[in-house]
Structures are given as structure tokens and as C-alpha cells.
Amino acid sequence: MMCLDTWYEYGLRSLGFGSRLLPKTDIQFCDQVVLIGSGMLWNIYFAILAVITGFFFATVLALGKNSKNPALRIPSATFVYFFRGTPLFLQFFFAYELFVLLPKLSVDINLIFITVTAETRWLTKAWLGALIVLFLNTSAYSAEIFYGALRAVPNGDVEAAHAYGFNGFQRFTKVIWPTTLRLAWPSYTNEAIFLFHSTALVFPSAFPAWRQKGDAVYYGQYFAENTFNPFVAYPIAAVYFIIGTLIIIWLFGLANKRLNKHVAPELRKKVWYRPNLVR
């Protein structure tokens, strides 16, 4: 009942290891749990990389949007407006078609020990192409959150930093940025959850699941179509996503505690899941 054989056979199927053929006839409950779980690896991969890289770009964008210099402000604001105003689902389609049109080039990148040949062909694959779209998308949404928090930083804090003789860089890293993050954190948690949920859109949209290496929803759909029974596969995928969501809330809650260490307990903002769904 532990499905050990199935784990061995399909545990890493979404990455291309194990049995080549997907279960076709006589589909067991085990098969569904293991294969959909294997697909979750993709959702986790997309979510983690996009959130981490997006975090930094979002900070840059938020500062750009807050800048007095129109050469920085206008591009940042336009970028944020465009990605927040259009559906992610169509962004995937557009990006895929764009990447397909790129000339096939390759560049050798020397990484000291090994040389990697980067190819533009990679962009048409989900692992890179979809990741870039998710990165740009979450950057825009997070930038809007950070921008709002940046505007809400109390003036007194900044003045105090001035009085201490901090220079611009110190003011930002020691006072403005930590406060921005603290204020933005509850909304940013929601953003991370939503990005995690949005990873489900990668394979149903434009990016093909090469050799049936797909994410949780891809395999869920596969099973629902092959068993004609949606009541097993989709709830399994749903449970995996709920577990993932709870883990994100927990992790971001830890970070929130650290960000709020110096704040009086009654003034602390709790991380509260107030989501924003599809985009």
C-alpha cells in the first residue's frame, strides 16, 4: 500500500527519469498520487526561482517607479502597468510565440570548470521560457506592492536617519528598505502564494510538455481524461497545492516575525492570506 514500486517508477517521471510510458490501462490510486506529486516538482521549481529572482527585480522596479527622474519612472511604471493589466495566460502565449521566432543561436558560457552552451532554443522550453514570463509577471505585481509600501514609510524614520548623518545608501539599506519590506510583507505573502498557484498555467497554455514531462495539473488532466473520472485526480492535485500554500504561509510567517522584531506586539501586522486569484 505504500506504493513503493510506483514511487520508484514514477517518482521522478516529471523530470524524465523512470518509466517512459505513463500508466494507461488499470490506473491505480497510487499512480495518480505519485505522478501528480512528481509533477509538483515543476510547480515548486517555477515558484521558488521566480519568487527569488522576482524579489530583486521588483525592488528595482519599485524604486524606479518612485524615482523623480522620468527616464526611470516612466519605463518602470509602464512595465508594471502592462504586466498587471493583461492576463498571465496570454503572456505565456505571446512569449512562447515570440521565443519560437528567435533565430537559433548558441553562446558558449565559460563557467570555470565546465563550458555550457546556451541556446536560444531553450527559451521555447518551459523550464526557461515559462520561468522568464513568471519572473517578469511576479516582478510587476511585487513591484506594485513594494511601491505602495515604500510610499508608506514614515517620514520620521527617514528624518531620524538624516539626523544620524546616514548617507543615501545607508538610509536606504538600514532604514527605508527594511521598513518597506515589513509593511509590504503581508501582501507579498499573498503574491508568493498566487505565483505558486499561477505556475499551474504554464503547461495548459502555450509551453508544450516535452516527452510528457509536465506539472501537477498536466498529470491531473491526463488522469481525468484517461479515467473519465475527475473526482480523484483533481482533488489529489488540490491537496498538494493546499499543502504547498500552507508551507509558504509558514515560511513567510517566519520572515515576518523577524521583520517585526523591533515593533511593539500590538502594532505588528500579521501575515493574512487575502488572495487575489487569477491574472
Place this chain on the structure above:
Amino acid sequence: MFEFCVDPKTLEGISWIACYLTTPKHQSMYWSVLVVLLLIGLTAPFTMLLGFFGAWLKRSVFLPFQFMGWLYTSTVRGVPELIFFLFVPIALDQLVELIRHKIKCSDWTDAVYQGNDFVVCTAAKMPLGEAEQWVHHTWNFALAVTAFSIVFGAFAANIIDGALKAVPKNQLETAQAYGMSKRQIFFRVHMPQMWVYALPGLSNLWQVLIKGTPLLFLLGIQDIVYWAKELGGLKTQVYQYPHPDIRVWYFLGLLFFYLLLTWISQIGFDRLTKIVSKGQATMGGQAATGGRV
């Protein structure tokens, strides 16, 4: 469409584009914009209904109802909406067929789930096999509207519940002191004041609903995404208007179409906020900054 479009192969430049963009297939694409708008128009009222129902469940004093309300809103929020959009239409379809099967073919002895198949008698099919094409389309569309309403209803329920809680207590107590009945309090005092607090969330929900409409494509409905994919693909010399793969332009067009939709809605909601803020005990827009609009 135009008279000079009789022989497309001889056309060039602007006239080629004009003729190309007015072919019957392109006109179907323009009509499919209506499908998107119809989906939004039908989903919005059902969403509000389900939202009020969900909020009512959550606020009920009867514990099982409260639990049901909590379960409804939190499961929808914890799971990617895509899973619901894939799940609800098939599940509903099978449920309806199963009920019809039980009623119409009560003498049927075989199990409905046979191995990897779902079998009901022909009379129980929904819609019937011999039904016309438009019946199938309408049925699929109705299933899509249901799925959208269920998902967005859960979010609306949370927004309405929060807004009802946000109305100052003394307003309700005053109404009570005036001797109003529970019903009167709700309709004359509680609900009219709720909108100010609900509007930021609802405006956000509306934008999200608009941005969710391309997912119709995954439900097998011929929406604009379907046509963009279809029309933009490579057309060889066999076709009247041969062209290379230009889907990227179609999708760029769609992106701007959605940008326009969200932009117009934003203007509309800004106006609405001004209207409902009138005469409210809030600092004008201040109460309306809660949501991520």
C-alpha cells in the same frame, strides 16, 4: 467583405490587410469578443449571488452552516483556480448525466464507472447525441459560467463578509434603537453602508474576472484565444491569404485588448467609488484603499 477583395492573390499592401482582416473567419473572431463579454456579464451577477450566499453562510449562527461557508471560501482560495475550471465542468456534466441516468434508465444494471470509462445510457446524455451543435455549445458555455461563478463567488463571499463586518457597530445599534426589524436594519442600514468597504475588493475581483476569461480556451470554447491561435498559424499557398506564422501579432493584439478592458473598468470603478462614498462616515477615499486595486 469589400468589393476589391474578389481575388486576394492580386492584392498588396493596405488593401491586402483590409481584405485579410475582414474575412469571414476574422469576423468570427470579432464575434468571439462577445463570448468574452457575455461570460463576464453572466458570471458577475451569479458571482454576487453566490458571494452573498457564502457571506450569509459564514455569518450564520448555526455552526454547520458557518463551517460550510468556511470550507467553501478556503478551499477555493487554497487551490489554483485552474484546477476548479478544469474540474467543475466535467464534474457537473457527469453529475447531471448520472442523475438523468438514474431517472431515465432505472432498469440499467451495469456500473456507471467501468474501468477507465464513464458510461450512461444514450437517453441520459447531456445534451442528447442528436441535439444540434448550438445546444452543445450553449451547454458547454453554461458549465463554464458555473465554474467561473463558483470560483469568484468564494472570493466575493470573503469581500462581502469583510465589508459587512467593517460597517460601524453603532450604526446598526442606532437602527435597532429606532425600532427597525432585523430585515429593515439589513436592507436600509447595513447593506447600503457596506458597499464603500466592499468596492475596493469587488473592483479588484472584477479586474481579475476579466483577466480570467482567456481560460475559457481550456474548456474547449471557441473564444478569442482559440481564434488567435487558429488564424495566426502558418497558411500555405493553398489558402486565399497565405502568410507565415504570425500568431505572435495576434497575441500582442489580445494583450492590448485586455489592457483596454482593464483600463476602462478602472475608470468605471473610480467613478463608482465616488458615488458610493457620498454621505458615508469615511474619509472619502481613505476607506477605499484596503484592496490591491
